[in-house]
Amino acid sequence: MGKINLTALRVRETALKQFASGKIKRLPQWVDVVGDVPPPEALIRKPPIQHQLVRQRMKTIPGSSQPQTVFEVQEKRRKPKKASRMFQPVELRYEEDELRQEFFRDHPWELARPRVLVEPTKNRFQHDWSRMKQPGKRLDGESVVQRQLWLLNNVPDMTKSAAYDIARREFYRLRLQEDIERRIAAEEAEATGAQFGPSMLEVGMELENKQYELWKDWAKNEAQILNQKFASLSGAPELANENDEKEPVKSFESVEPEELN
Amino acid sequence: MARHAPNGIVQAMQLLRLQGTPYRRVIPSLRPTARFYATETEPQTPSTEALPEQTAEPQLEVRPAPEINFAKFQQRPARIVPASRAYFSGNPRFIDHVLNLEHLQQKYASLPQVPAGEAPRMAWFKLAQFRDFVGEAVPVKKYRSLLKLLQQLNRIEPGIAPQEVRTAISVFLRPGNPYAKEHTPREVDENGCARAKGKRKTSTAVVQLVEGEGEVLVNGRSIVDVFPRVDDREKALWALRSTERIDKYNVWVRVHGGGSTGQAEAITLAIGRALMLHEPGLKPVLRKAGAITVDARRVERKKPGHVKARKMPTWVKR
Amino acid sequence: MIVRQFGVRQSRQLLALSRRAPVSARFLSTETAVETPVTSSPESSVPSINSPLESGSTQSKQSLTESEQRWRKWEASKNAFHKLGSTTKDSYEPVPLSASEITLEHLLAAGTHMGHSTSRWNPQNSRYIFGIREGVHIISLDVTAAYLRRAAKVVEEVAARGGIILFAGTRKGQKRSVVGAAHLAKGYHIFERWIPGSLTNGEQILGHCETKVVNAFDEELPEFKNDLQDRPVVKPDLVVVLNPLENVVLLHECGLNNVPTIGIIDTDADPTRVTYPIPANDDSLRSTDLIAGVLGRAGQAGQNRRLQDAKDGKFSYQPVSADWLRLDPFTGMPLEAEQQKKK
Numbered sequence: 001m002g003k004i005n006l007t008a009l010r011v012r013e014t015a016l017k018q019f020a021s022g023k024i025k026r027l028p029q030w031v032d033v034v035g036d037v038p039p040p041e042a043l044i045r046k047p048p049i050q051h052q053l054v055r056q057r058m059k060t061i062p063g064s065s066q067p068q069t070v071f072e073v074q075e076k077r078r079k080p081k082k083a084s085r086m087f088q089p090v091e092l093r094y095e096e097d098e099l100r101q102e103f104f105r106d107h108p109w110e111l112a113r114p115r116v117l118v119e120p121t122k123n124r125f126q127h128d129w130s131r132m133k134q135p136g137k138r139l140d141g142e143s144v145v146q147r148q149l150w151l152l153n154n155v156p157d158m159t160k161s162a163a164y165d166i167a168r169r170e171f172y173r174l175r176l177q178e179d180i181e182r183r184i185a186a187e188e189a190e191a192t193g194a195q196f197g198p199s200m201l202e203v204g205m206e207l208e209n210k211q212y213e214l215w216k217d218w219a220k221n222e223a224q225i226l227n228q229k230f231a232s233l234s235g236a237p238e239l240a241n242e243n244d245e246k247e248p249v250k251s252f253e254s255v256e257p258e259e260l261n
Numbered sequence: 262m263a264r265h266a267p268n269g270i271v272q273a274m275q276l277l278r279l280q281g282t283p284y285r286r287v288i289p290s291l292r293p294t295a296r297f298y299a300t301e302t303e304p305q306t307p308s309t310e311a312l313p314e315q316t317a318e319p320q321l322e323v324r325p326a327p328e329i330n331f332a333k334f335q336q337r338p339a340r341i342v343p344a345s346r347a348y349f350s351g352n353p354r355f356i357d358h359v360l361n362l363e364h365l366q367q368k369y370a371s372l373p374q375v376p377a378g379e380a381p382r383m384a385w386f387k388l389a390q391f392r393d394f395v396g397e398a399v400p401v402k403k404y405r406s407l408l409k410l411l412q413q414l415n416r417i418e419p420g421i422a423p424q425e426v427r428t429a430i431s432v433f434l435r436p437g438n439p440y441a442k443e444h445t446p447r448e449v450d451e452n453g454c455a456r457a458k459g460k461r462k463t464s465t466a467v468v469q470l471v472e473g474e475g476e477v478l479v480n481g482r483s484i485v486d487v488f489p490r491v492d493d494r495e496k497a498l499w500a501l502r503s504t505e506r507i508d509k510y511n512v513w514v515r516v517h518g519g520g521s522t523g524q525a526e527a528i529t530l531a532i533g534r535a536l537m538l539h540e541p542g543l544k545p546v547l548r549k550a551g552a553i554t555v556d557a558r559r560v561e562r563k564k565p566g567h568v569k570a571r572k573m574p575t576w577v578k579r
Numbered sequence: 580m581i582v583r584q585f586g587v588r589q590s591r592q593l594l595a596l597s598r599r600a601p602v603s604a605r606f607l608s609t610e611t612a613v614e615t616p617v618t619s620s621p622e623s624s625v626p627s628i629n630s631p632l633e634s635g636s637t638q639s640k641q642s643l644t645e646s647e648q649r650w651r652k653w654e655a656s657k658n659a660f661h662k663l664g665s666t667t668k669d670s671y672e673p674v675p676l677s678a679s680e681i682t683l684e685h686l687l688a689a690g691t692h693m694g695h696s697t698s699r700w701n702p703q704n705s706r707y708i709f710g711i712r713e714g715v716h717i718i719s720l721d722v723t724a725a726y727l728r729r730a731a732k733v734v735e736e737v738a739a740r741g742g743i744i745l746f747a748g749t750r751k752g753q754k755r756s757v758v759g760a761a762h763l764a765k766g767y768h769i770f771e772r773w774i775p776g777s778l779t780n781g782e783q784i785l786g787h788c789e790t791k792v793v794n795a796f797d798e799e800l801p802e803f804k805n806d807l808q809d810r811p812v813v814k815p816d817l818v819v820v821l822n823p824l825e826n827v828v829l830l831h832e833c834g835l836n837n838v839p840t841i842g843i844i845d846t847d848a849d850p851t852r853v854t855y856p857i858p859a860n861d862d863s864l865r866s867t868d869l870i871a872g873v874l875g876r877a878g879q880a881g882q883n884r885r886l887q888d889a890k891d892g893k894f895s896y897q898p899v900s901a902d903w904l905r906l907d908p909f910t911g912m913p914l915e916a917e918q919q920k921k922k
Contacts, residue, residue: 007834008854014837029740029896030733030816034839037733039854040726043703049719051710087702092710092717334889338800339898340741343813344789346758346767349745351774353788360758373646396787420647 009039045087053093058156067156095152099145102164110141130154132170139178144171352397355407362410365426372423374416383415384435391433407433447538455538459530461556464519468531470539473511479528480515493525500533500552504543510536530555675763675872677880678731683720686727689869691859692718694846704846707858716846723859727870730841730855731877734817738764738881741896742816746874747773747829748867750822756868757821764878765797767815778832781812788812792904795889806904814838819874821867824848843870 007014012034018024053074060067104111116138127134129150132143144167151163186196198206345353347360386394388404411433414426449455455470477498479487488494501507512532516524533552537544547553561570568574643651676685686692694700694708694716709719737744744766748757754770761768777784790813792803818833820826823842830852833840842853843861850856860866888895 004851005834006851008830008840008852011837011839011854018837026897028816028837029742030737030839033733033736033740034854037729037736040729040856043851044706046706048705049709087705089697089705089708089711089716092712334892335794335796335798336800337794337898338792338803338901338904339795339894340896341790341792341807341810341813341899341904342743342797343767344791346761347769348785348788348790348813349767349769349773349777349815350771351777351784351788356771373650375644375646418644418647418650420643421650 004043012038048087048089051090051092053095055095056153058154058158060156096145096149099148099160099164100141103141103144103148107141113140115140132167132174139171139174144168147171352395352399354395355397355399355403358395359403359407359410362407362414362429365429366410366414369414369417369423369426372421373418374413375418377412377416380412380416381419382440383411383430384437384439385411385433386435390435394433449538455535457531457534457538459527459532459534461526461530462519462523462559464516464523464527466514466516466524466527466531468528468535469513470532470535471511471513472509472539475508475510477512478514480517488521488525490521493521496522496525497528498532499529499550500536500547503550503552504536504546506536510539526556675759675876676869677876678728678873681724681727681873683724685869686720686723686859689865690863691723691866691869692720693860693863693866694718699847701847701849703850704844704848704858707844707850708846718846718858718860723857726855726857727859727873730819730857731873733839733841733855734764734819734874735877735881735884737817738766738878739884739895740881741885743767743813744878745769745815745818746821746871747818747826748821748871749773749825750867752864753821753867753871756864756871760819760871760875760878763872763875765882766819766878773826773829775828776832778814778836778838781814785812792899795894795898796886803901803904817841819871820853821871822861823852824861827852841874843867 012031015024015028015031019027055072055074057070057072058067059070127137127146129146132147133139134143137143147170148160148163148167151166152158152160155163190196343349343353345357347353347356350356385391385408388399388401391404392399411430414430417426447455447457453471457468457470459466459468477484479497484494484497488497495502498507498512501510501512514528514531516528518524519527529552533547537547537553544553563570566573692709694704697711697714697716700708700716704716707718707722709717711717734744744761744764745768746757746761746764746766747769748754749770749772757768757770760766774784790807790810791799792807793799814836815833815838818829818838818840820829820840820842823830823844824847830840830842839854840852841855841857842848843859843866844850844853844856845859845861848861850858857870859870885895
C-alpha cells in the first residue's frame with residue numbers, strides 16, 4: 001500500500017473483487033454509480049496557477065493622438081525557485097492592496113466605523129467607479145481605494161499621488177455633506193417634537209454623579225466608625241458623641257450655624 | 262480561475278488507469294442510466310405452497326395471519342432500513358425525542374413564559390426510569406440536557422401552552438404524582454407527646470417529649486449510664502438547658518448509630534425540634550443557641566490512590 | 580416581513596387609541612372583559628396523567644395572569660390586522676440551493692474559499708489551491724463547484740437506487756444542517772460523536788436499534804417484524820462527512836467495510852481519506868451548511884425519482900425478496916419451524 005492509503009479511492013474495485021471471489025453475495029447498489037462517476041485523481045500534482053501583478057494605465061504616446069491602454073506586468077523575480085517549491089501555491093497580489101494600505105495608514109480611524117460583513121450574492125461587483133457615490137454601498141475607505149484605482153486605470157497619465165488626492169478630496173466632501181445632512185435632520189426632527197434623550201456626555205456625567213453619591217454615603221459611614229473606635233480607645237464616650245454631632249461629612253457642605261450650637 | 266486542462270502526463274496516466282482496471286466502463290453513456298428489476302424477481306412461491314396446509318387445519322384457535330399476496334407490488338418487500346433517522350448514533354429513540362422537543366421549542370419560542378420558580382412542578386423520569394423507558398443506555402449528561410429542554414417547555418405560560426406541547430411533555434412524567442400530597446405540619450399528639458427526629462454524623466435519634474419533672478431515658482437507660490462524660494450529657498440536653506426547661510419536661514429517646522458525640526448531638530437536634538412543637542415561641546432562642554441548626558457534614562468517602570479521603574501516601578524514594 | 584412589522588406597529592398604535600373601550604365594557608357587562616382568541620383552545624381536555632398541569636390550568640381559568648392577557652390581546656390584534664398592509668415579494672426562504680443553482684458567487688459568499696494558514700497545509704491538496712492571500716491558502720472555487728456537483732450526482736444516484744445515506748457532522752453547530760440534509764435526502768444523521776466500532780462491531784453497538792422492512796413506497800410491512808431478529812446491522816451505502824478531520828475513525832471503518840465516502844476537505848485535511856473530496860472550508864458553518872444543503876437537495880431529487888419509479892411499478896434497485904427474509908440469517912437455510920411444518 002505504501003505511504004498513501006488508497007482504500008477509499010478503490011471502493012468499487014474492492015467490491016467487484018469481493019463479489020468475484022464470493023466474499024459478498026450481492027453487489028452493493030452503489031457499484032455502478034461509482035463506475036459512472038469515478039473518484040477524482042487526487043494524487044496527481046500539477047504546476048500551481050501563477051499570479052502576476054498587472055497594472056492597467058492610460059498613456060499618451062507621442063506619435064498617436066488618442067491615449068492608449070497599457071498593461072504593465074510586474075517583473076518576475078529572477079531568482080530561480082528551489083525544485084522542492086515548484087508545486088507550492090503562489091501569493092495573490094492586486095494593485096488595490098498597496099492603495100488600501102496607504103489609505104488606511106493615513107486614516108486609521110476609518111477602520112473603526114461599522115462595516116457590513118454579509119456578502120450579498122447579487123450585484124457584488126457592479127459598481128461604476130467613475131464617481132465616488134455608489135447606490136447601495138456605504139461610503140467608506142474601500143470607496144476611496146476603488147475610485148483611486150479607477151482613476152489610475154482610466155485617466156490618461158494619472159499618477160498614484162494625484163489619483164489619491166482626487167479621490168480623497170471627493171471623499172472628504174461627501175463625508176462633510178453626510179455630517180451636515182445628519183445634523184440638519186436632527187434639528188428638523190427636534191423642531192417637530194422628536195426627543196433624542198440624553199446625550200452620551202450627559203449619561204456619562206449622570207453615572208459619575210451616582211458613583212460619587214455612593215462614595216459619599218460610604219465615607220460618612222467609615223468616618224463614623226473611625227470616630228467611635230478612637231472614642232472607645234481613649235475611654236471618653238462623650239468624645240464620640242461630640243464627633244457624632246459634627247459629622248466629618250458635613251464639612252463638604254455648607255454647615256448651618258444653628259447645628260453647631 | 263480558468264479550468265485547468267490536464268496536461269500530457271495526466272492524460273497518459275488516465276489512459277493507463279482506464280485500461281488497467283478491467284471493470285471500469287470507459288463510455289458510461291452507452292449504458293442505460295438505471296436498471297429496473299421488476300421482471301427479475303418473480304412473485305413469491307412459498308405463499309402458494311403454504312396455503313393448502315393452512316386450510317387443512319381450520320379448527321385451530323390460534324390462526325396465523327392471512328397470507329400475504331406478494332404478487333401485489335404494494336406488499337412486496339423492497340428494503341431493510343433503520344426505523345429511525347438517528348439509527349447510527351447508537352441511541353436513536355433518545356435522539357428522536359430530543360429533536361422532537363427542540364422542534365417544539367423553536368416552534369413555540371414566541372409564547373410568553375413564567376419565571377422558573379413559578380412553573381408547575383413536574384416529576385420527570387429519574388435517569389434509571391428514563392433508561393427503561395427508551396430502552397437505551399443514555400449517559401447522564403445527555404439526559405440532563407433533555408431535562409433542561411423539558412423544563413424550558415414547561416415554563417410556557419400554563420394557560421397558553423398548546424396541547425401539542427402538553428402531550429409531548431407528559432410522556433416524560435413519572436407515573437403517579439409525588440408532588441400532589443401536601444406537607445402537614447407536625448403537632449403535639451393527644452397525649453401531650455411531641456415526637457421529633459434528629460441526625461448527626463451517622464447517628465439518628467428519635468425523641469418523645471412530654472411535660473413532666475425532668476426525667477431522661479436514653480434507650481431505656483438513664484442518661485448518666487449512656488453518656489459517662491459530662492460534656493456529652495450537656496450537649497444532649499442543651500436544648501432544654503439553654504431555655505431553662507430542664508425540669509419541666511420528661512424526655513424519652515431512642516438513638517442508634519455512630520459514637521457518643523454523634524448520638525449526643527443527634528439528641529440535641531431532636532429535643533430542640535420536639536421542644537419547638539410544644540412551644541413555638543422558643544424558636545429564635547433555640548436557633549440562637551444552636552439547638553435546631555442541622556449539621557449536615559458527613560464523613561468524606563475514601564478515594565482510590567489516597568490513604569484516607571484526601572491524604573496521599575508518603576513519598577518513598579525507591 | 581414587512582407586513583408583519585406593519586401589523587405590529589399599527590396594532591400597537593390602535594391598541595393605544597382604544598384603551599378606554601374594555602373599561603367601559605367591564606362596567607356594562609357581567610362577563611369577563613378579556614376576549615379569548617380562536618387560535619388556541621388548550622386545557623379543554625388535558626389528560627389526567629399530568630395533574631400538576633391541570634392544577635395550573637384551572638387556576639388560569641379563574642384569573643388570567645397579566646402576561647397571558649397581554650399575549651391574548653396581542654394575538655387578537657394580530658388576527659385582526661394580519662391581512663392589512665402591503666404584500667411582500669422576494670422574501671428570504673431558507674431552502675437550500677440545489678447543485679444546478681450553485682454559482683461561484685454563492686460559494687464565495689459562504690466563505691468556502693478560505694483555507695488554512697499556509698504552514699498547516701497538506702501538500703496533497705495543492706491541486707485545489709488557487710493561491711495564497713495574507714498567509715492563508717485560498718481554495719479554487721471552480722474546482723470546489725465541480726467537485727460539489729460531482730458529489731451531488733453521486734448522492735442523487737445512490738438515493739435513486741434506494742441506498743442508505745449517512746450524513747455526519749459532529750462539530751458544534753452542524754447539527755441543524757446535518758439533520759436538515761438527512762431529512763431532505765431521507766437519509767440518516769450523526770451530529771454527536773461517532774461511536775467507534777458502530778460499523779466494525781455493529782452487533783454490539785447498534786444491535787438494539789430497530790429496523791423495518793419497507794416496500795417500494797417506503798411504507799412499513801409489519802408482517803416481517805419477526806424475521807428481522809438476529810440479522811446483521813444495517814450498513815450505510817454512502818457516508819457524507821462534513822468534518823473528516825475529527826471523524827478519522829468513521830472514515831477508517833468505512834474503508835474497512837468498503838463504503839464510499841464524501842467529505843469536505845480543507846487545505847489541512849488528507850484528500851485520500853475520502854472517495855469523493857469536496858475541497859472547501861470546513862471550519863465555517865456557513866460553508867458546511869451550504870454544502871450539506873446541496874447534497875441534501877441532491878438526495879431529495881434521487882428519492883423523488885425512486886418513488887416515481889415505484890409509482891410506475893418498477894424497482895430502480897434489486898429488492899430483498901420475501902424468500903430471503905424468511906431464511907435463517909446464520910445458516911442461509913429455511914427456518915426450522917417451516918421445515919417441520921412441511922414435514
